[in-house]
Amino acid sequence: RGLSQDFVPLKSRCIKGLADWILTSPCQRNIIVLAGAGASTAAGIPDFRSPGTGLYDNLQKYNLPTPESIFSLDYFRKAPDAFYELARDLWPGVQGYRPTLTHRFISTLDRKGRLLRCFTQNIDGLERLAGVPSERVVAAHGSFDTATCVRNGKSVPAEELRQAVLSGKEGPGGWQSLREKYGGLVKPDIVFFGENLPASFFKHRTLDFCKCQLLLVIGTSLSVYPFADLPREPPGSCIKVLMNREDISEFGFDISLLGDCDEHVQELVTRLGWQEVLKEMADSK
Numbered sequence: 664r665g666l667s668q669d670f671v672p673l674k675s676r677c678i679k680g681l682a683d684w685i686l687t688s689p690c691q692r693n694i695i696v697l698a699g700a701g702a703s704t705a706a707g708i709p710d711f712r713s714p715g716t717g718l719y720d721n722l723q724k725y726n727l728p729t730p731e732s733i734f735s736l737d738y739f740r741k742a743p744d745a746f747y748e749l750a751r752d753l754w755p756g757v758q759g760y761r762p763t764l765t766h767r768f769i770s771t772l773d774r775k776g777r778l779l780r781c782f783t784q785n786i787d788g789l790e791r792l793a794g795v796p797s798e799r800v801v802a803a804h805g806s807f808d809t810a811t812c813v814r815n816g817k818s819v820p821a822e823e824l825r826q827a828v829l830s831g832k833e834g835p836g837g838w839q840s841l842r843e844k845y846g847g848l849v850k851p852d853i854v855f856f857g858e859n860l861p862a863s864f865f866k867h868r869t870l871d872f873c874k875c876q877l878l879l880v881i882g883t884s885l886s887v888y889p890f891a892d893l894p895r896e897p898p899g900s901c902i903k904v905l906m907n908r909e910d911i912s913e914f915g916f917d918i919s920l921l922g923d924c925d926e927h928v929q930e931l932v933t934r935l936g937w938q939e940v941l942k943e944m945a946d947s948k
């Protein structure tokens with residue numbers, strides 16, 4: 664294990680050990696967070712794969728060949744209605760989803776000068792809404808901030824697409840008329856299955872992980888690649904912590920905190936003496 668000069672070992676493999684490590688290690692930006700849909704379920708946004716509540720178990724009304732079809736480019740070209748209908752719910756700001764305690768904790772890690780990067784698979788924008796600066800967030804599966812015509816690659820103002828999605832299929836401002844205007848279907852730049860991840864993912868994967876001493880993996884089944892390869896990137900000395908409802912121990916975590924991430928975060932911030940996180944959460948309600 665670690666040879667670096669300022670390497671601080673983990674004294675115990677539990678939440679107390681994690682808090683002690685954060686408090687006693689030098690104040691450097693050496694913490695990387697890998698976030699997934701589980702970080703946002705407490706905000707009311709379903710994840711994909713949780714049995715019963717996950718999106719994949721609740722897509723019957725769209726009559727899809729497979730649940731994944733809703734994020735498949737081929738299917739979108741053939742039958743865009745399903746994705747556009749879902750996008751209406753998922754578009755940040757439309758339903759008024761608020762950051763969870765976990766998002767506020769990530770933002771506090773940044774304010775304390777500890778967060779190197781938050782790689783998120785989420786497309787809900789809640790890390791940034793919680794105050795994590797854009798340059799600290801790698802939106803690995805894209806975002807609704809920009810949009811492109813899938814036929815000719817033309818950029819389309821995201822606001823124009825947002826208005827069209829909210830207006831529905833028909834009518835002067837609907838997505839059919841946007842399709843005619845731009846010469847093809849327009850899609851927000853969220854990454855569909857089979858599409859490339861943004862360049863920022865590869866850039867920060869190369870630059871960041873060699874500096875990572877603590878990896879916090881929060882609310883993800885780690886089943887989507889290449890994101891799921893990221894826990895293998897840090898050096899051997901890096902401490903790896905999982906906060907997730909389901910156990911995915913095959914990734915070799917030093918600490919596995921199973922259950923709701925907000926509950927573990929609450930205990931962690933209490934042990935850290937970072938009461939401001941809880942106050943900020945209470946004030947936002």
Ligand code: CNA
Binds near residue numbers: 702711
């Ligand atoms: P997933 O495969 O649905 O897995 C979610 C994981 O989180 C599961 O292991 C759950 O057990 C766990 N989980 C759920 N709720 C909690 C909780 N409160 N506390 C702790 N753990 C919890 O989702 P992944 O993120 O792993 O898969 C990647 C997909 C999901 C990405 O492409 C995303 O774009 C996509 N997604 C994003 C959102 C969002 O932006 N909020 C929502 C749904 C899906």
